[in-house]
Amino acid sequence: MRGYLGKTLTIAAVLAMSAGIARAEGSVEVLHWWTSGGEAAALNVLKQDLQKEGIGWKDMPVAGGGGEQAMTVLRARVTAGDPPTAVQMLGYDIQDWAKQGVLANLDDIAAKDGWDKVVPAALQKFSKYDGHWIAVPVDVHSTNWVWANKKLLDGLGIAQPKTWDDFVAALQKVKDAGKIPLAMGGQPWQEATMFDGVVLSVGGPDFYKKAFIDLDPATLGGPQMVEAFKRMDQLKGFVDPNFSGRDWNLATAMVIKGDAAFQMMGDWAKGEFLRANMKPGVDFMCFRTPGTEGDVTFNSDQFVMFKVGKDQQAAQNAMAEAVMSPSFQSSFNVVKGSVPARTDVPDTAFDDCGKMAMAQLKQANDKGTLLGSMAHGHANPAAVKNAIYDVVTANFNGDYDAERAAKELVKAVALAQ
Amino acid sequence: MARETALDLRTRLQEWIPKLVLAPSVAVMLVFVYGFILFTAFLSFTDSKILPSYGLVGWHNYWRLFQLPTWSLAIENLAIFAALYIVICSVIGLTLAILLDQKIRGEGMLRPIYLYPMALSFIVTGTAWKWLLDPGIGLEHTLHLWGWTSFHFAWIKESDFAIYTVVIAAVWQTSGFVMAMFLAGLRGIDNEILKAAQMDGASNWNLYRRIIIPQLRPAFLSAFVILSHLAVKSYDLVVALTGGGPGRATELPATFMYSYTFTRNEMGVGAASAVIMLMTIAAIMVPYLYAELKEPK
Numbered sequence: 001m002r003g004y005l006g007k008t009l010t011i012a013a014v015l016a017m018s019a020g021i022a023r024a025e026g027s028v029e030v031l032h033w034w035t036s037g038g039e040a041a042a043l044n045v046l047k048q049d050l051q052k053e054g055i056g057w058k059d060m061p062v063a064g065g066g067g068e069q070a071m072t073v074l075r076a077r078v079t080a081g082d083p084p085t086a087v088q089m090l091g092y093d094i095q096d097w098a099k100q101g102v103l104a105n106l107d108d109i110a111a112k113d114g115w116d117k118v119v120p121a122a123l124q125k126f127s128k129y130d131g132h133w134i135a136v137p138v139d140v141h142s143t144n145w146v147w148a149n150k151k152l153l154d155g156l157g158i159a160q161p162k163t164w165d166d167f168v169a170a171l172q173k174v175k176d177a178g179k180i181p182l183a184m185g186g187q188p189w190q191e192a193t194m195f196d197g198v199v200l201s202v203g204g205p206d207f208y209k210k211a212f213i214d215l216d217p218a219t220l221g222g223p224q225m226v227e228a229f230k231r232m233d234q235l236k237g238f239v240d241p242n243f244s245g246r247d248w249n250l251a252t253a254m255v256i257k258g259d260a261a262f263q264m265m266g267d268w269a270k271g272e273f274l275r276a277n278m279k280p281g282v283d284f285m286c287f288r289t290p291g292t293e294g295d296v297t298f299n300s301d302q303f304v305m306f307k308v309g310k311d312q313q314a315a316q317n318a319m320a321e322a323v324m325s326p327s328f329q330s331s332f333n334v335v336k337g338s339v340p341a342r343t344d345v346p347d348t349a350f351d352d353c354g355k356m357a358m359a360q361l362k363q364a365n366d367k368g369t370l371l372g373s374m375a376h377g378h379a380n381p382a383a384v385k386n387a388i389y390d391v392v393t394a395n396f397n398g399d400y401d402a403e404r405a406a407k408e409l410v411k412a413v414a415l416a417q
Numbered sequence: 418m419a420r421e422t423a424l425d426l427r428t429r430l431q432e433w434i435p436k437l438v439l440a441p442s443v444a445v446m447l448v449f450v451y452g453f454i455l456f457t458a459f460l461s462f463t464d465s466k467i468l469p470s471y472g473l474v475g476w477h478n479y480w481r482l483f484q485l486p487t488w489s490l491a492i493e494n495l496a497i498f499a500a501l502y503i504v505i506c507s508v509i510g511l512t513l514a515i516l517l518d519q520k521i522r523g524e525g526m527l528r529p530i531y532l533y534p535m536a537l538s539f540i541v542t543g544t545a546w547k548w549l550l551d552p553g554i555g556l557e558h559t560l561h562l563w564g565w566t567s568f569h570f571a572w573i574k575e576s577d578f579a580i581y582t583v584v585i586a587a588v589w590q591t592s593g594f595v596m597a598m599f600l601a602g603l604r605g606i607d608n609e610i611l612k613a614a615q616m617d618g619a620s621n622w623n624l625y626r627r628i629i630i631p632q633l634r635p636a637f638l639s640a641f642v643i644l645s646h647l648a649v650k651s652y653d654l655v656v657a658l659t660g661g662g663p664g665r666a667t668e669l670p671a672t673f674m675y676s677y678t679f680t681r682n683e684m685g686v687g688a689a690s691a692v693i694m695l696m697t698i699a700a701i702m703v704p705y706l707y708a709e710l711k712e713p714k
Contacts (some may be wrong), residue, residue: 390487396574396664
């Protein structure tokens with residue numbers, strides 16, 4: 001009898017629960033490419049936050065670093081008239097999709113929670129289209145970083161380089177000691193990531209903005225750009241002969257193992273150091289590309305909200321709010337290695353590099369030197385970005401010298417617009 | 418009378434059933450192959466960017482396509498790759514086939530060994546050769562460990578030579594298949610002719626040069642058509658082997674088309690390059706089909 005009662009009770013409870021879920025806000029379907037260990041763990045935070053509110057999570061991961069495959073899947077879904085609730089996206093892709101008129105409008109929640117005040121203006125440029133909120137930023141990465149193996153540098157008596165000349169001298173010193181000065185992966189996007197920092201180091205934020213954001217032909221082909229390509233040539237002299245085609249995390253591993261001294265890479269590299277049980281400031285160093293202190297070239301992952309049926313809107317709005325909540329922004333970014341996309345989140349949970357990055361982000365936002373990263377599609381649309389990649393990689397692989405590269409850059413950008 | 422109509426119905430049914438059964442697949446093919454070819458050709462004249470759009474821009478996409486240095490490079494690479502790939506594959510395939518055709522023992526074992534690479538996908542071949550050719554872990558590294566420290570082979574890392582590594586991997590993959598085709602051709606040659614020639618005192622060399630190889634013409638043609646379309650559409654091998662690098666040095670039209678259509682959001686230019694590729698294949702296939710279909714009459 002008890003067994004029977006127990007069973008009926010269980011069944012009743014299950015029924016009640018499933019009814020409860022159905023009655024609550026429904027579920028969200030999320031398309032993303034955060035499939036690697038750390039990233040998946042970070043995303044799990046959001047999943048749990050939503051489950052607490054009774055919102056189901058339909059995971060739709062499409063593996064592939066830059067999200068190329070994910071975008072192909074998205075095209076098919078949107079063309080078929082069945083878009084997912086939210087899609088992870090970067091930079092100008094968001095605006096390109098917004099132009100197609102398939103995105104939702106988040107203005108009401110944005111006004112209610114005051115997003116306008118807390119999200120850096122440079123990020124809003126991507127989260128808004130035509131003045132309306134269409135996406136929620138999840139994190140802010142930046143690209144003008146240098147990562148270094150502290151033990152190796154201490155052993156050679158090298159201090160943290162402050163200027164470009166210091167940096168070159170330090171690289172030379174490592175080379176003379178028979179180690180690899182610069183760990184590098186020869187893939188176009190990695191070379192372009194380095195180029196972000198180099199361009200900023202040559203001409204500062206004004207030059208960067210004029211060249212990559214305004215795409216001014218005179219600046220793109222000017223003497224400062226030639227100088228930037230010359231610095232790339234300089235750096236080329238410090239990589240090992242086997243660099244081409246190497247993945248970025250293998251290059252990071254070279255620094256972790258102490259085979260190489262420096263790597264110029266975005267702050268996703270930090271995750272690799274932390275996973276190798278290295279401590280910032282003790283085992284490895286993080287500092288801005290010499291000559292770019294105070295400036296930040298960022299890229300930001302955002303969840304773009306697509307137009308969905310009325311029955312799913314409540315769940316979509318709840319997800320947008322959950323993503324923007326300070327507690328989620330903090331816990332997600334601590335795990336991911338990036339910094340929060342709002343400036344009012346306390347930095348207590350972050351490590352030293354993270355604290356530094358948060359302070360610099362705030363400072364750059366106030367000074368107006370928070371600039372979109374060219375290499376990661378936050379300075380110009382995909383067509384132009386890739387045209388610049390073509391030239392940067394041709395220069396770095398020795399096909400163009402600095403003067404020719406600057407000329408080709410003007411041509412390539414003009415053709416891609 | 419009644420029986421006659423029944424028969425009539427039956428023969429009519431027999432006539433109709435094959436057509437009925439084939440109709441769906443024909444319709445599907447019409448839409449999904451030829452329909453989309455036309456759609457792609459149409460897109461190449463539009464301003465499509467991230468999704469198809471229908472503003473006509475005339476020949477603008479083609480004009481832009483031929484201004485792009487990457488496209489000229491892709492065409493150049495294709496010329497080098499296709500020429501070497503087809504010639505080397507045919508030569509190796511023919512040589513292997515002739516050697517295997519000497520009624521040697523163990524042919525049954527040797528043939529599949531040569532044929533096996535074809536069973537692998539190009540992705541696997543590309544990845545395996547990437548590691549073999551990588552100077553840091555592959556051939557060069559191994560020979561250095563064995564003591565031959567002056568050995569240097571880093572083509573895959575050099576812009577000017579990387580395309581030849583694609584040829585090496587592709588030849589390794591397909592030679593065995595070409596061999597099988599030639600072997601089938603060799604087995605089809607009438608022994609009587611050979612015996613007659615031998616009786617007339619023809620040397621082995623002359624036998625092959627004047628009698629056997631000329632008779633392999635159909636095998637040569639099929640090999641050429643298969644190899645050339647493999648060359649034009651090769652995509653996966655390059656992606657796995659070099660990723661188009663170093664830089665853009667091993668970009669081929671197929672990788673170009675994919676990157677412009679799907680990652681650079683320039684669907685119009687991508688479609689234009691796809692049309693050019695189709696034209697290239699058609700230029701090879703149409704004369705072949707014409708020649709093949711004409712003969713039986």
